[in-house]
Each structure stands twice: as C-alpha cells, then as structure tokens.
Amino acid sequence: MSANRATCEWCGGEVPESPRGRPRKYCRAACRQRAYEQRARLAGSSISPEAVIMRPEKVRDFHDGLFELRCAAEDIATAADEGASSDDLRVLCDELVSLARKMEKLR
Template sequence: MTTADRLGTRKPYACAWCGREIVDSGSGRRRRYCKQACRQRAYESRSSGDTSVPDDAVVLSSHQATDLRDRLFALRCGVEDLDTALREGAEHDELTAMSRDLLSMAREAERLR
C-alpha cells in the first residue's frame, strides 16, 4: 500500500472497459469500472468467449473515435501554428499563450471519452 493510498489521495486511473477516468474515495478496494454499465459490458465480453477483441482493448463508438481524431487534428494544427510563430520571431507573451493552449489541447486529446 502506498503512502497516497493510506492518506486517501489516490491518483485517477482508467476504467478497465471504457477508459474513462476514475477517482476513488480512498477507502476500500479500487474499482475496475467507472459505472455498472461498463462492468456489465466487460462481463458480457468475457462470457461470450467468441470475440477477437483483446481483453485490454478500449472500445470507442464511431462518434467517440471521430471526436478523438478531431482533438488530435486540433493539437497538430496548434503545434504547426507554434512552429510558424517561432520561425517568424513572435513575442514572448504570444508564444506563452500558444504553449498554454497547446498544453490544454494535449490534455483534452489524452481523454479517450
């Protein structure tokens, strides 16, 4: 048991089914799933036995995959803008604002759902 666990300040971790962030209260055993629906889907997947999807796979709907692709595209465009600004000798304040925006976009892109 880590010090963080003993103090009740566990770090967020991902749902074993959907990848959504889970933050436990700090007492008891860590949950594997963020909600009952994810737990049920995982059970159904394990019970069917005839799936070619790996146990550790994260399943995204087409809408969620499109949303993730859009967030990654926005991140790439932001990096290209920052690169252009650096080559053109942009002011420090402008570069700082752009890097903060990029950091925000990167954090959003990490989110699976």
C-alpha cells in the same frame, strides 16, 4: 484532478481513493458493470480484450481532435521560428494543453 490520481478504466473519470485494499479500477459501479459486459461480449471471440471498440462518431471525434493537436503544435513551432514573444508562446501552449485535455476525455 491531481497528476497522481487514478482514472477510471471505463470512462476516464477520477477514481475515488480507497482507504484500504487494492486500488480501485472504476469510479462507479456502473462503470465496473459496463466493463464486465464488454469482457463478456468479447469472451470466445477473436477480438483481443485489450482492443478498443469505438462508435464511428467517436472515431471521427478522435481523428478531428488529433488534427487539432497537430495544428496547435505546428502553430507553436511556427511562432517560435518567427520569434514570437514568450507571452504569445504561452497562449499557444495553453491552447495545446487544453486540446490535449479534451482528447483525454474522449471515451
């Protein structure tokens, strides 16, 4: 996916380009429907429409992913402090980027 492509506000997938009109927010009609249902469930409640509601297992996955990201960043810092070669640092940076991409897909 290119850096300037829009992502679905519901699932995070790539949103197809629209040849005309306003830019799309969702990749599929199903995602648009899920977002509508979420807004309808929250209507009249004290929960902010911007709130992120996650299942407990997704919260655990998110927490674990953040821990992995921090560890990968610390590995890079340690390797740099210890004079690691640019090739070794590149491998560690690639792992960090891979972990960050994995975190972006958590929905």
